[in-house]
Structure formats: C-alpha cells, structure tokens
Amino acid sequence: MATLYHFPFCANSRFIRLVLAEMGMEPVLAEEKPWERRDEFLMLNPAGQTPVLLEQGGLVVPGAGIIAEYLDETRGLGLTGRRMMPEATADRVEVRRLLEWFLVKFDAEVTGYLVTEKISKRFMSSRDGGGAPDMNAIRAARINVGYHLKYIGYLMARRRWIAGDHLTYADLAAAAHLSCVDYLGDVPWDDDETARDWYARVKSRPSFRSLLADRVPGMPPAPHYADLDF
Amino acid sequence: MATLYHFPFCANSRFIRLVLAEMGMEPVLAEEKPWERRDEFLMLNPAGQTPVLLEQGGLVVPGAGIIAEYLDETRGLGLTGRRMMPEATADRVEVRRLLEWFLVKFDAEVTGYLVTEKISKRFMSSRDGGGAPDMNAIRAARINVGYHLKYIGYLMARRRWIAGDHLTYADLAAAAHLSCVDYLGDVPWDDDETARDWYARVKSRPSFRSLLADRVPGMPPAPHYADLDF
Numbered sequence: 001m002a003t004l005y006h007f008p009f010c011a012n013s014r015f016i017r018l019v020l021a022e023m024g025m026e027p028v029l030a031e032e033k034p035w036e037r038r039d040e041f042l043m044l045n046p047a048g049q050t051p052v053l054l055e056q057g058g059l060v061v062p063g064a065g066i067i068a069e070y071l072d073e074t075r076g077l078g079l080t081g082r083r084m085m086p087e088a089t090a091d092r093v094e095v096r097r098l099l100e101w102f103l104v105k106f107d108a109e110v111t112g113y114l115v116t117e118k119i120s121k122r123f124m125s126s127r128d129g130g131g132a133p134d135m136n137a138i139r140a141a142r143i144n145v146g147y148h149l150k151y152i153g154y155l156m157a158r159r160r161w162i163a164g165d166h167l168t169y170a171d172l173a174a175a176a177h178l179s180c181v182d183y184l185g186d187v188p189w190d191d192d193e194t195a196r197d198w199y200a201r202v203k204s205r206p207s208f209r210s211l212l213a214d215r216v217p218g219m220p221p222a223p224h225y226a227d228l229d230f
Numbered sequence: 231m232a233t234l235y236h237f238p239f240c241a242n243s244r245f246i247r248l249v250l251a252e253m254g255m256e257p258v259l260a261e262e263k264p265w266e267r268r269d270e271f272l273m274l275n276p277a278g279q280t281p282v283l284l285e286q287g288g289l290v291v292p293g294a295g296i297i298a299e300y301l302d303e304t305r306g307l308g309l310t311g312r313r314m315m316p317e318a319t320a321d322r323v324e325v326r327r328l329l330e331w332f333l334v335k336f337d338a339e340v341t342g343y344l345v346t347e348k349i350s351k352r353f354m355s356s357r358d359g360g361g362a363p364d365m366n367a368i369r370a371a372r373i374n375v376g377y378h379l380k381y382i383g384y385l386m387a388r389r390r391w392i393a394g395d396h397l398t399y400a401d402l403a404a405a406a407h408l409s410c411v412d413y414l415g416d417v418p419w420d421d422d423e424t425a426r427d428w429y430a431r432v433k434s435r436p437s438f439r440s441l442l443a444d445r446v447p448g449m450p451p452a453p454h455y456a457d458l459d460f
Contacts, residue, residue, distance in 0.1 A: 066326045096296045
C-alpha cells in the first residue's frame with residue numbers, strides 16, 4: 001500500500017487525496033507538518049514540501065504536479081473514461097496550464113497566505129515563524145481570491161468542466177485549493193454563481209468526503225463548509 | 231515556424247531557448263516585458279508570464295514546464311539518444327522533481343529576486359514597480375544561491391549529469407537559472423568546484439551560445455560570463 005505524506009490543510013496535498021480517491025486508491029495517510037523540517041521527511045523530499053507519495057516498492061514521488069503526472073502514467077490508462085489527463089495534445093496543454101495555475105499561482109496569491117497566516121501559525125513555534133497572523137497578507141489573499149473566482153466563472157460559462165468537456169486534474173486542483181479557503185470562510189461565493197455551481201458539483205463527489213471531515217483543532221469551519229447545498 | 235515569447239533574462243525563457251536549440255528548432259524570438267502586461271500577451275497567457283510558445287498552427291503553450299512536456303510529447307521520440315525526458319518511470323520522477331526545483335524553487339529563492347531587483351527594475355516605470363533595487367532581497371538571494379550550488383555539487387558528486395546518466399531537462403533548467411545569476415556576478419563558483427565543472431560542460435554546448443551573447447543595455451556581464459574556461 002502507498003503512503004501519502006500530507007498536511008490536512010495543504011491544498012496541494014488535498015488535490016492528491018482527491019486524485020487518489022478518484023482512482024480508487026486508499027493510501028496510508030501520514031500527517032506531516034512541513035515547517036518542522038523533520039530529517040526523515042527531508043530525506044524523502046529535500047524540497048521539504050507536502051505532498052509526497054511513497055510507493056510500497058520504495059519509489060518516492062514528491063510534489064503535487066509530479067505525483068499527478070506519475071499516477072497518470074502508471075494508472076491512467078486503466079481508468080477508461082475516467083482518466084483525468086486527456087490524450088489530445090491541446091487538451092493536455094490546457095489541463096497542465098490550469099493545473100499549474102492552481103497548484104502554483106493560486107497557491108502563491110491566495111491559499112499559501114491564508115493557510116499559513118490563519119492555520120499553520122497556530123501550530124508553529126515562534127522559532128519556526130509562529131505567532132499572530134499578518135493581516136496584510138490576509139487582506140491581499142482576500143482580494144486575490146475574488147479575481148480567481150471570476151476567472152473560474154469565466155471558464156465555466158464556456159465549458160462543462162474547468163479544462164473542457166471532462167472532469168480533469170484541473171477541476172480537482174482548483175476545488176482542493178478553494179476547499180481550504182472555504183474552510184476559513186474567505187470565498188466570496190455570492191460574487192459568482194457560475195463558479196459556485198461548479199464547486200458544488202465537485203464538492204458532491206464521493207472523493208471529496210474525507211476533505212469535508214477535516215477539522216483544525218479549536219477552529220471550526222465556516223458554517224457551510226461541509227454543506228453540499230450551500 | 232514557431233514563435234517564442236521570452237524575456238532575455240527570464241531564466242525560464244532561457245531554459246526553453248536551450249531546449250529548442252538542443253532539439254534543432256529555431257523559433258522566431260519575440261521579446262516580451264511581462265511587467266507591461268500587454269493585452270495581446272495576456273490573451274496568449276492569462277498568467278502573464280514568459281515563456282510562451284506559439285506554434286505555427288496557432289496552438290499556444292504557456293509556461294516553461296508545460297512547454298517542456300509538450301515538446302517531449304510532440305518531438306521527443308524523434309530525438310533518439312538525445313531525448314531530454316527519460317523513459318523509465320523513476321527517472322521521469324527525478325527529472326521532473328529537479329525541473330520543478332529549478333523552475334519554481336530556485337526561481338523563488340534566487341533568480342526571481344536578482345533579476346527583478348537588478349535588471350527588470352531598471353526598465354520598469356515607477357507605476358510598474360521600477361526604482362532602486364531592494365538590497366534585502368538581493369542579500370537573501372545571494373545567501374540562497376550558495377545552498378543551491380552546494381546541492382548541485384552534492385548531486386554531481388554522485389552522477390554524470392544532474393538527474394542521472396544523461397543530459398536531461400534538469401541540467402538545462404539549472405544551467406539556465408545559473409546563467410542569469412552568473413551574468414550578475416552572483417554565483418560563488420569558488421565554493422563548489424564540482425558544480426562549476428558541471429556548469430562549464432553545459433555552458434560549452436552550442437545551444438548555450440545565444441544566451442552568452444545576451445546583454446542588458448548599460449550593464450555589462452561579469453567578466454567571466456561568456457568565458458567557457460572560467
């Protein structure tokens with residue numbers, strides 16, 4: 001059985017949890033607090049970031065984008081009709097463009113700020129950078145999330161799913177990131193109904209259940225977080 | 231003929247210039263200053279970043295990592311013996327791990343700071359964020375580059391090329407980033423001879439020539455920049 005090193009509110013880890021669940025894989029989940037920089041974890045992934053997939057045979061696959069490519073190459077062909085990386089060249093470019101959009105750009109502009117300031121800092125020692133949240137970072141993230149929500153709405157006004165006709169990695173990456181922001185109550189859903197409808201569809205998938213059960217100790221989610229009909 | 235939208239000192243653009251040259255492709259080079267946020271460029275790539283490859287048939291491929299995957303999938307098989315993405319699963323994971331290391335992590339910790347502060351800001355209007363360089367950012371980047379150089383030395387003490395037995399995308403990405411830092415004279419080459427020897431080998435390849443001819447107007451490179459025997 002594979003092991004996934006993850007942090008429950010690391011959005012890129014959540015993306016891989018969704019991918020594995022959609023593939024019917026049930027890995028051992030090992031919680032990792034990346035800011036602790038554990039030696040054993042740094043040996044697995046010198047970059048020090050979650051998620052990391054450790055295959056039963058010992059192969060280490062670090063990083064959400066790399067794990068997604070790896071899982072598609074090793075398991076994708078068995079998913080007839082449910083493969084999350086398309087076959088046509090132009091479609092692959094579009095899925096990868098949006099995958100990077102959410103795993104890197106949305107993370108840098110929204111999720112990274114909010115999760116670090118509002119969640120991780122509660123558990124970090126002051127030596128690791130813990131302490132009071134930086135309100136400027138939170139304000140910037142709240143402005144940025146509005147632009148991203150509009151972009152999702154723009155795409156969804158033209159497509160069945162974010163990258164085209166089928167559910168792909170791009171939908172799961174976008175929804176994984178939004179789920180972290182939604183836990184914190186920071187998604188302005190009323191600003192874009194099209195984006196909200198898309199999120200409700202992804203959120204209703206069985207693969208999403210374990211994410212909706214995650215809780216930050218001492219910090220309940222926004223009231224609608226686990227509500228499928230929000 | 232394909233067109234590459236690039237900025238000469240965008241390290242991720244340099245990586246794709248190297249890849250195209252290694253593949254024997256000669257694209258039209260269109261210089262783009264990403265901070266100007268030209269409407270026509272944002273239509274090609276809403277993320278607003280270089281590089282972007284525009285194929286003759288009209289397909290737009292944005293982002294260095296995505297262009298690399300695309301070129302391997304469309305041209306890689308024709309490169310018998312010189313393919314820069316290996317076939318074996320574990321080797322592909324390692325190339326992608328190191329590709330992301332340089333295109334994202336090294337960029338965020340070193341090249342992004344140095345190129346923005348020392349080069350781009352000279353050409354930006356004050357509205358776009360131009361002005362005097364932020365010395366704290368430059369100092370941080372100079373400390374970080376030392377750690378990265380040691381990591382390259384560590385890898386090269388165990389391997390023929392950065393990701394294994396063959397030249398791969400990982401070598402070109404690492405060398406592209408170091409070439410920008412080297413122009414500015416900020417690589418502490420004396421700290422790691424193993425890393426320096428590897429760089430000298432990559433730098434001697436014909437694909438590197440056009441990078442070594444780039445100049446920032448009014449800002450000559452470090453004296454050894456174009457010297458193959460530095």
